[in-house]
Amino acid sequence: MLIFMSFFFIAGLVSFILKRKHLLLMLLSLEFTVIALYFIIMMYLGKMNYEYFFSMIFLSMSVCEGVLGLSILVLMIRVHGNDNILTFSSLW
Incomplete structure (x- = not known):
């Protein structure tokens, strides 16, 4: 069972790395990784x-992390109109 959960953790990290262009997909893969760590x-x-x-x-800290990520997502969509990381520039 530990090998199965370790596979879930690795799969979450790989999807986090591969889906780095959109913030919502990054947050979903990060939550998947947190759930695997919790198990x-x-x-x-x-x-x-x-x-x-x-x-x-651990569960309360992961909930706080999820809420912070969603608030950043909402702020980014309100300011820029999408969740594409490449259009985000903090230099303005």
């Missing part, structure tokens, strides 16, 4: 008979 942490904590308190902290 890996849950399996590790379950195997070692630890408490699951750290998983709740």
Whole structure:
């Protein structure tokens, strides 16, 4: 099962690298990677008979990361009209 979740993590990273032109696709692949990491942490904590308190902290931080990414996406679409990274320039 750990190999399966590690494959999900690697697939999320590869899709993050390959879909670097659009911010929405980058955010979706980043969330996929975070979910794979969450499952890996849950399996590790379950195997070692630890408490699951750290998983709740990790889940709340990943929610904050997702909300921050979506707010940047909304701001970018309002200012530039699309989510294409190549049209974004911070020099103006």
